[in-house]
Structures are given as structure tokens and as C-alpha cells.
Amino acid sequence: IPLGGLGVRDLARTSLALRTRWLWFSRTDTTKAWAGLDLQFDADERAFFFASTTMQLGSGTDALFWEDRWIGGRSVREIAPLLYACIPKRRRKLRTVVDGLADNRWARDIQGTVGIHEIGQYLQLWHRIAGTTLSAEPDRLIWRWSANGVYSAKSAYTATFAGSTTCAAWKLTWKHWAPPRVRFFHWLAHLDRCWTADRLARRGLQHPARCPLCDQA
Incomplete structure (x- = not known):
């Protein structure tokens, strides 16, 4: 791991x-x-x-x-x-x-x-x-x-990992009692892979003005 x-x-x-x-x-x-x-x-x-x-x-x-x-x-x-x-x-x-x-x-x-x-x-x-x-x-x-x-x-x-630094955050993610989906989300958050608003903004993406499911703003 x-x-x-x-x-x-x-x-x-x-x-x-x-x-x-x-x-x-x-x-x-x-x-x-x-x-x-x-x-x-x-x-x-x-x-x-x-x-x-x-x-x-x-x-x-x-x-x-x-x-x-x-x-x-x-x-x-x-x-x-x-x-x-x-x-x-x-x-x-x-x-x-x-x-x-x-x-x-x-x-x-x-x-x-x-x-x-x-x-x-x-x-x-x-x-x-x-x-x-x-x-x-x-x-x-x-x-x-x-x-x-x-x-x-x-x-x-x-x-190939010689000289790399290790991080103990993986223990908090995988050696924990939380449900798998929670641990997986924590892993994505730690790698900055969650599609949050600021991440979308950095990539030049924007949220739609209206919800495509309920057609509400």
C-alpha cells in the first residue's frame, strides 16, 4: 500500500x-x-x-x-x-x-x-x-x-522509489473502521483528486447554471 x-x-x-x-x-x-x-x-x-x-x-x-x-x-x-x-x-x-x-x-x-x-x-x-x-x-x-x-x-x-518520501496518511485511510466508500473518498481527497468547485475552477470548468435533472437554478 x-x-x-x-x-x-x-x-x-x-x-x-x-x-x-x-x-x-x-x-x-x-x-x-x-x-x-x-x-x-x-x-x-x-x-x-x-x-x-x-x-x-x-x-x-x-x-x-x-x-x-x-x-x-x-x-x-x-x-x-x-x-x-x-x-x-x-x-x-x-x-x-x-x-x-x-x-x-x-x-x-x-x-x-x-x-x-x-x-x-x-x-x-x-x-x-x-x-x-x-x-x-x-x-x-x-x-x-x-x-x-x-x-x-x-x-x-x-x-524506482529510492529517494521518495513516505507519508503515514495511508494508515488513516486504509487501517480504519470507516466504510470502504468513506476510506476511498479520503484517499481521493488526500491526492487532491476530488472534483470540488475550486478544482473545477482551476481546470477552467464551471458548474451548469441550471440543474440538468430538475431544470432548476
């Missing part, structure tokens, strides 16, 4: 949670029939997935050098945003960590105009990844909203 009034899930948040599921499986399960397809996701879905995941580095064969958060829980985009902007989009999606670290190939991905600020971030990134060591263990994508680090629709839906 605290997350949805009448217990009906927020459809926009539910859609975001379920769409994120495909992003998760596209990175963690290559046995699916749709693996490798160019699935389309909007900016909000990708941003939510990015904020919800970190990469535990192992062999570096699955971790993406430019995209994943593999540098102490942070990504190149967060550490060196100006340098990241100099990397072609196609290269961002293909360059793995193991490939990028070999002979410092990641430096060859930098294109376009490189100014003093980009050079500063380049040196900063160089020092951050200089001591990176790989192992024989597979890379592991970690979902930050669950204890076991694995995605679940429930944890994703709950995560």
Missing part, C-alpha cells in the same frame, strides 16, 4: 522494471534465442540500468572498457566524461577490458579534438587503471538492489 495507494502497481515503473530485465539478460545470459539482437531501449531505461549495476572484474572478456562500472565501481564516463565523449559510439560497445588493457589499446580509440582538459582526464584515467590485474574468473555483473547481486523485477520496481 505505501507504494501504490489501492495496491495497484504504477504501470510506468513496472514497465521500466520489466524492460530492464531484458538489458540484464542481454549481458548475463547468451544462451537466449534473442541474444545478440540489437534490442532498442530508451535513455531512461539505459540510465536506470547503468545506475543499478557495477562490474566485478575477472578475466575482462565480458566487461566493456568504456561503458561498464569496473574501475572501483565507477565507469570511464564518470571518471573522465570529456575523454569519453571522444570515443566513437561503436567502439564503446565493442571494446572489452581485456582487449583495451592489452598494449594500452584503449588509447587508440580516442578520436576528434583533444584539448588540455581531455589530456588531463586521459592522464587521470591512465593512472587509475595502471595497476589493474585480471584473473581467470569470469566477470560478474552485480545488481546493486538485491542482496545476492542478481536482478529481480521486484527489486527493480522497489528501486
Whole structure:
């Protein structure tokens, strides 16, 4: 109830949670029939997935050098945003960590105009990844909203409420002895959804001059 009034899930948040599921499986399960397809996701879905995941580095064969958060829980985009902007989009999606670290190939991905600020971030990134060591263990994508680090629709839906404030008014509405219609009216009033005269006025609506049922003013 605290997350949805009448217990009906927020459809926009539910859609975001379920769409994120495909992003998760596209990175963690290559046995699916749709693996490798160019699935389309909007900016909000990708941003939510990015904020919800970190990469535990192992062999570096699955971790993406430019995209994943593999540098102490942070990504190149967060550490060196100006340098990241100099990397072609196609290269961002293909360059793995193991490939990028070999002979410092990641430096060859930098294109376009490189100014003093980009050079500063380049040196900063160089020092951050200089001591990176790989192992024989597979890379592991970690979902930050669950204890076991694995995605679940429930944890994703709950995560969309992170930072929201709670209100105890729902207890007065639903944990009360009043008849259901009274509680429902209180819920509408709390959400400012009652069609009162002032609300009608704000929406530019007016009451009819005469009653349509009894034809009286």
C-alpha cells in the first residue's frame, strides 16, 4: 500500500522494471534465442540500468572498457566524461577490458579534438587503471538492489522509489473502521483528486447554471 495507494502497481515503473530485465539478460545470459539482437531501449531505461549495476572484474572478456562500472565501481564516463565523449559510439560497445588493457589499446580509440582538459582526464584515467590485474574468473555483473547481486523485477520496481518520501496518511485511510466508500473518498481527497468547485475552477470548468435533472437554478 505505501507504494501504490489501492495496491495497484504504477504501470510506468513496472514497465521500466520489466524492460530492464531484458538489458540484464542481454549481458548475463547468451544462451537466449534473442541474444545478440540489437534490442532498442530508451535513455531512461539505459540510465536506470547503468545506475543499478557495477562490474566485478575477472578475466575482462565480458566487461566493456568504456561503458561498464569496473574501475572501483565507477565507469570511464564518470571518471573522465570529456575523454569519453571522444570515443566513437561503436567502439564503446565493442571494446572489452581485456582487449583495451592489452598494449594500452584503449588509447587508440580516442578520436576528434583533444584539448588540455581531455589530456588531463586521459592522464587521470591512465593512472587509475595502471595497476589493474585480471584473473581467470569470469566477470560478474552485480545488481546493486538485491542482496545476492542478481536482478529481480521486484527489486527493480522497489528501486524506482529510492529517494521518495513516505507519508503515514495511508494508515488513516486504509487501517480504519470507516466504510470502504468513506476510506476511498479520503484517499481521493488526500491526492487532491476530488472534483470540488475550486478544482473545477482551476481546470477552467464551471458548474451548469441550471440543474440538468430538475431544470432548476
